[in-house]
């Protein structure tokens with residue numbers, strides 16, 4: 001469904017991605033792991049059309065996204081929950097969800113979608129008239145996920161959704177991803193929380209300094225001694 | 240006492256127009272991060288548009304808004320396509336610099352064109368009811384200026400609703416807040432820019448029409464109105480059109496007060512003082528969220 005093929009990306013002279021290859025098949029949950037500064041967000045920006053790769057190709061349903069405007073990529077079925085949530089400060093929960101369905105294809109299905117999002121995150125229905133800044137971090141993250149879901153995506157990309165949230169809340173947000181996936185949405189999940197991400201994902205990739213350093217099923221990566229040392233820490237080895 | 244009240248009332252009346260003038264500038268700046276220093280010249284053109292409709296066609300200036308606003312909307316779209324749309328490709332700092340150059344150039348060109356078309360003389364629209372005043376306990380309220388204030392308020396209220404309820408209005412707000420997040424939400428940010436610029440220009444045209452009725456216009460009023468609008472934008476801060484309108488009223492009243500205390504020549508100075516004080520004490524403006 002999504003193929004990232006040998007992608008190279010730079011910020012000015014600084015090369016943030018070199019020869020990155022990744023694939024997401026329909027129905028999959030794929031984890032993208034790696035330390036801070038590895039280039040995970042950069043890769044997402046390339047897929048979303050916010051940053052154009054210097055080289056390589058990004059194919060969606062077999063067609064290149066190189067010349068597709070960012071807002072049209074959303075229309076084609078890729079929605080991003082950006083790092084840090086990036087909510088609109090002056091808007092209510094419902095305004096966010098409404099805007100999430102801005103793309104023409106999503107607009108028609110807006111009422112049903114809204115019900116679905118409220119079914120997944122019941123607290124958002126209670127808070128629908130509130131400004132997002134009055135919500136807790138976890139609820140704000142729900143708004144960010146909800147906004148992306150309103151676009152009726154076939155691929156949902158989440159960039160560190162658990163950043164800065166309490167463990168219990170992280171668990172519930174990640175738990176919801178499994179449910180979303182069962183409704184037929186493929187997921188690319190960027191996480192620092194390696195354990196939780198690999199437990200959830202079918203497959204995972206490891207990005208280091210702009211290069212792919214590993215790839216495999218969730219279980220295989222979790223057992224990989226390199227991964228253990230680098231990402232799970234000594235505690236993991238003791239388990 | 241009546242004299243003081245009289246001055247305050249006149250301050251509020253002109254303040255409404257400051258608010259309207261500033262709303263367009265604020266919208267464009269807030270959304271595109273582009274400063275259109277030719278905003279005052281666009282106001283001037285709006286004034287001459289209404290003047291022409293009145294002088295050549297006998298159209299009532301308030302009715303002329305029905306023509307001026309759509310024409311200014313279209314003119315704004317053309318300006319975006321031809322000039323200002325180019326700078327939004329760049330980073331914000333470059334945008335400001337380039338837009339300043341474009342704005343100054345445009346302002347000069349419009350000024351020269353206005354001198355050619357209408358001469359450098361001051362004009363104003365003198366309708367049959369131009370001299371009517373409402374007497375409120377000894378304070379006389381010029382009818383046309385009162386009507387202008389009401390129209391300005393209605394336009395700002397309409398804009399507020401547009402930005403709050405209309406699909407693209409929300410898209411414009413989202414773009415102003417975080418254009419990348421707006422893109423990721425599926426919003427065509429370039430179109431939001433175009434709409435914001437066109438609407439901002441339409442507001443300038445409407446403001447100009449109202450200026451030409453209750454006050455006067457000449458080809459050289461542009462800079463003064465750009466300055467007033469800029470002061471109000473700094474005073475009120477970005478993000479709330481109602482706040483901008485209140486900021487305009489405040490400037491009008493502050494000018495009236497300073498004229499009473501220090502004399503007429505200091506009228507203009509007070510705005511600049513407010514500008515500096517707000518910049519130092521509350522750089523985000525009084526009503527910014």
Ligand SMILES: Nc1ncnc2c1ncn2[C@@H]1O[C@H](COP(=O)(O)OP(=O)(O)O)[C@@H](O)[C@H]1O
Nearest residue numbers: 011014016034035036037038039040041042043
């Ligand atoms: N806008 C930018 N300008 C310059 N360098 C950047 C920019 N964004 C990210 N980088 C650099 O690119 C590298 C990858 O960043 P990023 O993709 O954000 O990493 P990650 O999301 O994996 O933490 C880092 O070294 C970062 O400093």
Ligand SMILES: [Mg+2]
Nearest residue numbers: 040041042083
């Ligand atoms: Mg990141």
